[in-house]
Amino acid sequence: MASKKYHNNLIINMPSDVKYIINTLISHGYEAYSVGGCVRDSILGKTPKDWDITTSATPTEIKSLFSRTIDTGIKHGTVTVMIKNTGYEVTTYRIDGTYRDGRHPAQVTFTDSLREDLRRRDFTINAMAYNDITGIVDCFGGMIDLKLKVIRCVGNPLERFSEDALRMLRAVRFSASLDFSLETSTMEAIISLAPSISKVSRERIQAELEKLLMSHLPQRAALLYDTGLMQMIFKENSFFSHTLSSEASLLSAALMRSPREHYIRWAVFASYVSANNIFKSLKFDNATVKICGNLIKHKSLPLPLKEPELKRCIVRIGRDIFGKYYLPYRKVLEYENLKHLEAISSMYNDIVQRGDCLSIKELKINGSDLAAIGIEPGRKMGDILNYLFDSVLDDHTKNNRETLIELAKNYT
Ligand code: ATP
Numbered sequence: 001m002a003s004k005k006y007h008n009n010l011i012i013n014m015p016s017d018v019k020y021i022i023n024t025l026i027s028h029g030y031e032a033y034s035v036g037g038c039v040r041d042s043i044l045g046k047t048p049k050d051w052d053i054t055t056s057a058t059p060t061e062i063k064s065l066f067s068r069t070i071d072t073g074i075k076h077g078t079v080t081v082m083i084k085n086t087g088y089e090v091t092t093y094r095i096d097g098t099y100r101d102g103r104h105p106a107q108v109t110f111t112d113s114l115r116e117d118l119r120r121r122d123f124t125i126n127a128m129a130y131n132d133i134t135g136i137v138d139c140f141g142g143m144i145d146l147k148l149k150v151i152r153c154v155g156n157p158l159e160r161f162s163e164d165a166l167r168m169l170r171a172v173r174f175s176a177s178l179d180f181s182l183e184t185s186t187m188e189a190i191i192s193l194a195p196s197i198s199k200v201s202r203e204r205i206q207a208e209l210e211k212l213l214m215s216h217l218p219q220r221a222a223l224l225y226d227t228g229l230m231q232m233i234f235k236e237n238s239f240f241s242h243t244l245s246s247e248a249s250l251l252s253a254a255l256m257r258s259p260r261e262h263y264i265r266w267a268v269f270a271s272y273v274s275a276n277n278i279f280k281s282l283k284f285d286n287a288t289v290k291i292c293g294n295l296i297k298h299k300s301l302p303l304p305l306k307e308p309e310l311k312r313c314i315v316r317i318g319r320d321i322f323g324k325y326y327l328p329y330r331k332v333l334e335y336e337n338l339k340h341l342e343a344i345s346s347m348y349n350d351i352v353q354r355g356d357c358l359s360i361k362e363l364k365i366n367g368s369d370l371a372a373i374g375i376e377p378g379r380k381m382g383d384i385l386n387y388l389f390d391s392v393l394d395d396h397t398k399n400n401r402e403t404l405i406e407l408a409k410n411y412t
């Protein structure tokens with residue numbers, strides 16, 4: 001591709017720790033650059049999340065130059081250099097060997113060529129390096145693609161996706177996080193290789209989908225359908241039908257109006273994607289399985305505008321979950337019914353602000369109070385506590401010791 005390899009007039013403002021690491025390596029005769037996402041984001045005017053450094057020095061050489069290092073991925077050439085409390089990944093220039101199974105490179109080989117190191121990277125926009133002496137090193141047209149706003153593979157996309165199928169999902173994810181489109185041959189290669197996504201571990205798929213859903217354009221999830229990735233990711237547990245394109249647009253519209261919150265976006269995702277056990281199949285943590293499961297299970301729960309009934313709904317879902325995740329989730333699903341949900345929100349806020357009793361533990365009476373009036377611990381006491389709780393849900397003014405003891409005495 002005809003493109004300028006160096007862009008010496010562009011200055012990237014690197015953090016002083018990164019400059020220090022690069023300068024230390026250079027002053028000992030090695031090459032060193034910041035590389036990948038941090039260069040991409042800096043050129044786009046965004047603040048990079050982290051700074052990766054690529055160098056001609058071997059891991060042993062890197063370790064000899066810095067006082068505190070961690071062997072993060074030493075086999076792959078990565079050493080973490082600690083500066084104060086921050087770690088920076090410093091990786092030796094490398095070539096990834098052939099990928100046996102579309103998952104792991106069989107071996108990695110160190111190289112002294114920056115160009116070779118950049119060539120192994122997934123997309124042109126992720127394959128640029130920078131230091132203050134050389135400026136931007138751009139062997140594969142990354143700057144042009146940043147201007148064109150496209151995700152394009154370095155080299156032949158069919159080969160690159162065959163080496164590592166996860167890159168297909170990364171392409172969709174970067175399209176969402178950067179608002180870029182997929183370059184045509186890159187898109188076509190994904191369409192033809194989508195079935196190979198099944199070689200990728202569920203954990204890696206989960207991590208990429210998480211970044212996609214938590215991006216500023218989660219509606220790009222529609223690309224998962226266009227490319228066939230969605231159908232393949234949930235091949236084992238799907239009940240996809242001929243209405244896939246309407247499913248894609250419903251999901252994308254719902255994600256677009258979802259607050260940027262993990263549980264809410266995932267519950268929305270699972271509410272539209274026709275697949276079972278999405279959270280288990282993606283090996284999610286217990287909290288996600290539990291909280292999203294709770295939201296989805298109650299997605300059609302009638303929410304009455306009467307305090308005692310509403311309180312029973314809150315008790316069922318959980319006081320905090322109800323306000324933090326459940327109501328916003330319902331608002332995403334029922335955006336045409338917001339008036340009612342707003343009224344429910346304000347009733348919920350009143351209930352919480354008053355500190356109304358929403359669990360047996362919050363009754364102004366306990367087991368020993370009941371024992372003192374002759375009620376033995378056991379089944380009967382449990383029944384009485386439930387009865388008292390129920391009475392308090394009906395009328396919160398009953399939650400005081402005298403009234404509750406009276407009620408308990410009269411319980412038959
Ligand atoms: P983010 O902002 O999400 O961290 P990033 O570009 O830094 O984006 P990372 O996953 O942190 O992405 O990877 C760092 C760099 O390593 C990428 O920019 C890319 O050059 C390279 N890279 C990462 N994963 C792959 C992969 N699967 N195949 C090829 N190159 C990869």
Ligand code: MG
Nearest residue numbers: 037038049050
């Ligand atoms: Mg990164």
